[in-house]
Amino acid sequence: MIQSLQASLVYEDHGKEIRACDAIDLEIRPGEFVGILGPSGSGKSSLLYLLSGLKNPTFGAVLFEGRDLGQMADDERSRLRMEAFGFVFQQPYLLGYLSALENVMLADPSRNLRQRALELLDLLGLSEKTGRLPHELSGGERQRVCVARALASRPRVIFADEPTAALDHANGVQVVQLLDAHRGDGALVMVTHDPTMLEGSDRIVHLAEGTIHGEETRQM
Amino acid sequence: MFGSPLNPLVYLVRNAAKSVPMVGVIALAVMLIAWIVALMNSIPDSVKAVYSYSQYSLGVTPRGDPAMTPKLVETFRNECPVPIERIIVCRGSSAVVRSIVGEWPFVVLAFNQDDMDYFLDKHFVTGIEGRKPTVGRPEALISEPVARNLRLKIGDVLLGPDKSDDYSPQEVRIVGIAKTSEWMMLTDLEYHKANHFPPIDVFLVLAKDRATQAELDDWALERFKGDRAKLFAYRELEESTNEMFATLYQILNVVIVTLVAVIALMIGMLMNIYQSQRLVEFGLLQCIGYARKVLLKRSLKEALWVTVAGWASGVLIAHAMLRIAYAVLMEPRAWALNTMDPKAFAYTLVVPVAIFAVGSFTVLNRFRKFDPVSIVERRLV
Numbered sequence: 001m002i003q004s005l006q007a008s009l010v011y012e013d014h015g016k017e018i019r020a021c022d023a024i025d026l027e028i029r030p031g032e033f034v035g036i037l038g039p040s041g042s043g044k045s046s047l048l049y050l051l052s053g054l055k056n057p058t059f060g061a062v063l064f065e066g067r068d069l070g071q072m073a074d075d076e077r078s079r080l081r082m083e084a085f086g087f088v089f090q091q092p093y094l095l096g097y098l099s100a101l102e103n104v105m106l107a108d109p110s111r112n113l114r115q116r117a118l119e120l121l122d123l124l125g126l127s128e129k130t131g132r133l134p135h136e137l138s139g140g141e142r143q144r145v146c147v148a149r150a151l152a153s154r155p156r157v158i159f160a161d162e163p164t165a166a167l168d169h170a171n172g173v174q175v176v177q178l179l180d181a182h183r184g185d186g187a188l189v190m191v192t193h194d195p196t197m198l199e200g201s202d203r204i205v206h207l208a209e210g211t212i213h214g215e216e217t218r219q220m
Numbered sequence: 221m222f223g224s225p226l227n228p229l230v231y232l233v234r235n236a237a238k239s240v241p242m243v244g245v246i247a248l249a250v251m252l253i254a255w256i257v258a259l260m261n262s263i264p265d266s267v268k269a270v271y272s273y274s275q276y277s278l279g280v281t282p283r284g285d286p287a288m289t290p291k292l293v294e295t296f297r298n299e300c301p302v303p304i305e306r307i308i309v310c311r312g313s314s315a316v317v318r319s320i321v322g323e324w325p326f327v328v329l330a331f332n333q334d335d336m337d338y339f340l341d342k343h344f345v346t347g348i349e350g351r352k353p354t355v356g357r358p359e360a361l362i363s364e365p366v367a368r369n370l371r372l373k374i375g376d377v378l379l380g381p382d383k384s385d386d387y388s389p390q391e392v393r394i395v396g397i398a399k400t401s402e403w404m405m406l407t408d409l410e411y412h413k414a415n416h417f418p419p420i421d422v423f424l425v426l427a428k429d430r431a432t433q434a435e436l437d438d439w440a441l442e443r444f445k446g447d448r449a450k451l452f453a454y455r456e457l458e459e460s461t462n463e464m465f466a467t468l469y470q471i472l473n474v475v476i477v478t479l480v481a482v483i484a485l486m487i488g489m490l491m492n493i494y495q496s497q498r499l500v501e502f503g504l505l506q507c508i509g510y511a512r513k514v515l516l517k518r519s520l521k522e523a524l525w526v527t528v529a530g531w532a533s534g535v536l537i538a539h540a541m542l543r544i545a546y547a548v549l550m551e552p553r554a555w556a557l558n559t560m561d562p563k564a565f566a567y568t569l570v571v572p573v574a575i576f577a578v579g580s581f582t583v584l585n586r587f588r589k590f591d592p593v594s595i596v597e598r599r600l601v
């Protein structure tokens with residue numbers, strides 16, 4: 001479904017080139033849970049931005065169902081992110097003046113997601129808190145709202161960049177389990193430096209210094 | 221309540237601590253401008269109201285030689301192409317009325333009884349409180365706006381020996397107040413002839429209505445150019461008033477442009493600050509699939525709402541306050557003030573236009589060089 005073909009991402013840092021991703025070949029298949037594991041600075045986030053079209057590869061290409069993300073206009077790529085992708089970031093970014101429910105409904109304003117959002121918040125244990133503003137929620141609860149937002153439009157792929165980093169272990173495990181449990185038939189691509197978060201994954205890709213250093217497929 | 225959570229009103233209403241002050245600053249600017257322009261316009265408007273009676277007559281005084289008067293009257297009768305309704309030969313003395321910018325000269329006309337009746341009728345007098353001056357007596361009839369302006373009532377002294385601007389050798393007391401919106405001070409011709417100096421007959425030439433009067437005035441101004449007559453025509457009054465205020469309006473334009481520039485800049489800076497505080501919001505929304513265009517449109521809509529709300533409330537407050545000012549300050553003195561002055565409100569339109577322009581520029585500039593990933597990455601904030 002997503003194919004990265006020799007994709008490289010090179011940053012320019014004070015005239016010095018930093019190869020955050022170096023000629024990466026990787027395929028994400030429908031419905032699978034792929035973990036991308038590696039130490040800090042190994043290029044995990046960079047790879048996630050490439051796969052999700054948030055950044056264009058400096059060399060190589062990333063295809064979504066055969067279409068080159070790098071060739072799409074901002075409008076088209078945005079629509080794809082809204083309709084087919086879901087995102088959970090390291091920090092639980094929410095709009096401070098919107099309630100938990102409204103934040104979840106942001107996932108796609110062209111559809112009426114109210115019912116779906118309420119269901120998800122309920123499944124994530126937030127049924128009592130749908131009307132609260134983000135500053136009235138705990139860190140774990142906020143990240144669960146973000147999970148609900150990522151799941152709301154039933155995306156084909158969910159990208160999660162260290163979604164547990166800002167949480168304690170118990171909350172972190174819970175967030176990953178919830179993501180996994182409610183993603184339906186959407187694929188989940190999760191970046192982390194913590195292998196214990198990848199218990200439920202189908203496949204783990206090891207990343208170091210911008211290149212893939214091996215892959216393990218796990219038994220289901 | 222507003223449908224989508226990204227409706228621009230949701231942000232503005234829930235962040236009232238930010239949006240209300242912006243609306244307030246715009247409203248104040250609009251109010252200030254509406255006020256300045258309306259108050260300034262009230263001066264020429266007052267001039268026109270005070271001397272409005274001269275729209276219905278042409279005043280003529282001889283120059284150099286009092287014996288000119290009968291000849292001038294003859295010339296009018298023989299040569300004027302516009303039908304003359306009446307020529308009133310009368311006397312006049314000077315008085316003053318008050319304005320917001322000090323005292324203005326006014327004329328006290330002395331008529332015989334018949335001409336006075338005609339003159340009152342001609343100036344839409346619907347009734348008289350009290351009575352008309354008696355022949356030969358030191359008595360005056362004033363109109364209602366004059367009474368209000370000078371705070372005079374029946375029995376008060378209009379002209380007197382100890383008044384240098386409103387002089388008469390005897391105390392001329394008010395015996396009647398005429399109900400009309402025109403300004404006038406009238407006394408008896410016999411009294412005037414017996415008491416006032418110099419003994420010069422002047423006259424008024426009146427046409428059928430305002431339009432023919434204007435024709436008559438135009439003809440006379442041309443015909444008596446350089447002649448030994450001084451003419452008092454409404455057109456000349458209007459022209460010199462407009463000319464006088466043209467310069468003032470130029471100064472006003474500079475003041476308003478400066479004011480608008482200052483306010484637009486200030487609001488632009490405020491918007492810039494508020495936009496920076498929302499970078500996380502814009503970055504996040506772009507990452508989860510909101511196109512730059514969509515977010516830009518939303519920001520512009522917010523700016524539009526703020527400016528329109530500011531302008532509308534400014535106009536409403538200005539109008540309300542002008543009404544109060546009119547009722548408390550102007551109306552009791554019979555001064556003109558248009559609380560719905562279209563020119564005043566037209567001037568205020570530059571405020572929202574300039575602010576929206578500056579605001580849009582700020583927003584566009586922000587969005588042009590903006591990398592959403594740097595936000596979720598926390599490399600920038």
Ligand SMILES: Nc1ncnc2c1ncn2[C@@H]1O[C@H](COP(=O)(O)OP(=O)(O)O)[C@@H](O)[C@H]1O
Pocket residue numbers: 011012013018019020038039040041042043044045046047599
């Ligand atoms: N915007 C950037 N400018 C310059 N260097 C960057 C930028 N983003 C990431 N890098 C560098 O690229 C490398 C990979 O970063 P990143 O993908 O964030 O790794 P990870 O997510 O695994 O910690 C790091 O060396 C980092 O310093």
Ligand SMILES: [Mg+2]
Pocket residue numbers: 044045046162
């Ligand atoms: Mg990272």
